[in-house]
Amino acid sequence: MDPFLPNSVSTAAILLFCLLPLAAPFTVIPSDSGLIDAPQNGQRSRARTDAREQEAVLDVMRATGNAWAAGIVDVCRGRWHGIECMPDRDDVYHVVSLSFGVLSDDTAFPTCDPARPYISPSVTKLPHLRTLFFYRCFTHNPQPIPAFLGRLGSTLQTLVLRENGHVGPIPSEIGNLTRLRVLDLHNNNLNGSIPGSLGRVAGLTSLDLSGNRLTGSMPGFGFPSLRVLDLNQNLLTGSIPSTLGTCLSLIKIDLNHNHLIGPIPESINHLRDLILLDLSYNHLSGPFPESLKDMTSLEALILKGNPMESVTIPNDWFAGMNVLTILVLSNMNLHGPIPESLGRLPSLLVLHLDRNRLNGSIPETFQNLRSIAELRLNDNRLTGPIPFGREMIWRMRRKLRLYNNSGLCYDGGSGFEDGSGIGSCDAAAARSGSARTVQHTSEGNDGDMTRKVQASSSVEARHRFLLVLPQFLIASIVFIPLLS
Numbered sequence: 001m002d003p004f005l006p007n008s009v010s011t012a013a014i015l016l017f018c019l020l021p022l023a024a025p026f027t028v029i030p031s032d033s034g035l036i037d038a039p040q041n042g043q044r045s046r047a048r049t050d051a052r053e054q055e056a057v058l059d060v061m062r063a064t065g066n067a068w069a070a071g072i073v074d075v076c077r078g079r080w081h082g083i084e085c086m087p088d089r090d091d092v093y094h095v096v097s098l099s100f101g102v103l104s105d106d107t108a109f110p111t112c113d114p115a116r117p118y119i120s121p122s123v124t125k126l127p128h129l130r131t132l133f134f135y136r137c138f139t140h141n142p143q144p145i146p147a148f149l150g151r152l153g154s155t156l157q158t159l160v161l162r163e164n165g166h167v168g169p170i171p172s173e174i175g176n177l178t179r180l181r182v183l184d185l186h187n188n189n190l191n192g193s194i195p196g197s198l199g200r201v202a203g204l205t206s207l208d209l210s211g212n213r214l215t216g217s218m219p220g221f222g223f224p225s226l227r228v229l230d231l232n233q234n235l236l237t238g239s240i241p242s243t244l245g246t247c248l249s250l251i252k253i254d255l256n257h258n259h260l261i262g263p264i265p266e267s268i269n270h271l272r273d274l275i276l277l278d279l280s281y282n283h284l285s286g287p288f289p290e291s292l293k294d295m296t297s298l299e300a301l302i303l304k305g306n307p308m309e310s311v312t313i314p315n316d317w318f319a320g321m322n323v324l325t326i327l328v329l330s331n332m333n334l335h336g337p338i339p340e341s342l343g344r345l346p347s348l349l350v351l352h353l354d355r356n357r358l359n360g361s362i363p364e365t366f367q368n369l370r371s372i373a374e375l376r377l378n379d380n381r382l383t384g385p386i387p388f389g390r391e392m393i394w395r396m397r398r399k400l401r402l403y404n405n406s407g408l409c410y411d412g413g414s415g416f417e418d419g420s421g422i423g424s425c426d427a428a429a430a431r432s433g434s435a436r437t438v439q440h441t442s443e444g445n446d447g448d449m450t451r452k453v454q455a456s457s458s459v460e461a462r463h464r465f466l467l468v469l470p471q472f473l474i475a476s477i478v479f480i481p482l483l484s
């Protein structure tokens with residue numbers, strides 16, 4: 001571990017960046033045998049920058065359209081944003097970090113000129129470079145990720161090329177960066193497959209290749225230190241490799257919106273530190289892993305939009321998940337009953353089981369979901385009385401969705417108003433004895449009501465959920481490593 005920053009702080013910094021890219025500057029400057037962990041940038045009066053590195057920095061600046069930098073006498077003196085240096089024992093400054101792009105109003109690294117910016121090969125003349133960061137730099141001059149970055153292998157620890165418009169494949173030379181901890185290529189137009197050479201980068205703690213057009217299957221990597229794996233919004237095929245279960249440091253796995261098939265590997269249960277698992281919008285099939293009972297840190301499980309072949313929710317699946325806060329199993333072709341054990345999840349805030357073929361009644365245990373704020377059971381085949389009372393119904397209001405079930409009813413005094421689209425159990429009992437035609441008419445009316453409610457609230461609710469979700473996760477994912 002690096003002595004310069006306590007591990008928990010650097011981890012939190014990385015996570016903060018991954019989850020909240022625009023809110024915080026991102027600099028991790030660990031120590032190096034040759035360099036001194038002294039205050040940087042002009043604090044040591046006699047120190048001067050290595051002449052070759054000075055030239056290399058000016059090349060890199062020029063290539064990004066920052067030709068003005070030629071007027072800087074010493075790039076390591078004067079606290080230039082985006083340039084960080086450290087002195088060695090002979091009072092020579094070395095460049096350890098270069099950053100470009102406006103992250104926020106507070107954190108403005110040099111911008112890239114939109115005309116014809118590119119990454120200068122002179123970056124390879126910076127033998128102490130640990131961080132290379134380009135954000136929204138080459139968007140107007142689409143170019144591949146240069147293979148020469150592979151020559152920074154002996155020092156580079158953080159490579160961020162985020163929202164840069166890069167095209168073509170991820171060069172296999174990236175696998176030469178064996179000291180890399182953070183690789184972030186989020187939101188480019190990269191295609192081709194994930195290079196197998198990446199497996200050589202054994203110390204990765206954060207891998208974000210999300211928002212590209214990557215094809216092929218997920219390589220069977222085992223990264224013992226990997227904490228964040230983001231491959232969402234790509235075109236990945238094949239099944240989820242069971243080696244994922246050997247990446248025991250994982251706290252976040254996000255593979256949503258790909259074309260992954262096959263079952264969720266049983267080995268996932270080994271990930272005791274996992275906080276977020278999002279596998280939504282793939283083509284995953286059942287059965288569910290036999291047990292998730294060891295995933296005691298899991299706070300969010302999101303599997304919606306995987307239309308599995310007639311799968312039932314195992315009754316004891318959630319035993320031990322004491323911190324599960326968000327459970328989203330919508331539109332998965334689930335059938336059979338809602339397990340009673342769901343009502344015993346003490347931390348549940350959001351539960352979506354909508355658009356399935358669940359039948360039977362809502363378990364009585366749902367009365368125990370004291371903190372639930374959003375419950376969707378709509379578009380199923382549920383029957384019988386709604387087991388929770390006025391207080392819970394009022395608390396959730398429109399975030400409670402029960403419409404389009406075959407036979408839900410409310411007990412008198414439960415708090416449902418006329419207009420909920422759901423009748424009282426007394427009336428339902430009376431109706432079941434009456435003529436078929438009457439029943440048919442009343443169902444037709446319910447359908448109209450359903451469509452109106454659905455149309456008015458679904459867009460708003462979807463936006464709200466998108467906003468709510470990151471807040472929960474940021475709070476938990478950032479603070480848990482800090483406290484532990």
Ligand SMILES: *[C@@H]1O[C@H](CO)[C@@H](O)[C@H](O)[C@H]1NC(C)=O
Nearest residue numbers: 147148149150151152173176
């Ligand atoms: C990558 O490393 C291999 C040896 O491991 C070396 O032959 C090759 O030249 C390196 N490529 C780059 C681009 O650094």
Ligand SMILES: *[C@@H]1O[C@H](CO)[C@@H](O)[C@H](O)[C@H]1NC(C)=O
Nearest residue numbers: 167168169190191192193215
């Ligand atoms: C990647 O995209 C480029 C166009 O940007 C195309 O020429 C190339 O064939 C694509 N490669 C793969 C593997 O899809």
Ligand SMILES: *[C@@H]1O[C@H](CO)[C@@H](O)[C@H](O)[C@H]1NC(C)=O
Nearest residue numbers: 335336337358359360361383
């Ligand atoms: C639920 O549906 C299944 C068939 O999918 C059926 O066997 C079972 O009896 C139903 N249960 C209830 C309570 O209606």
Ligand SMILES: *[C@@H]1O[C@H](CO)[C@@H](O)[C@H](O)[C@H]1NC(C)=O
Nearest residue numbers: 355356357379380381404447
């Ligand atoms: C009601 O839900 C079922 C799924 O259980 C769905 O197939 C049907 O289209 C829904 N009806 C309406 C009116 O949305």
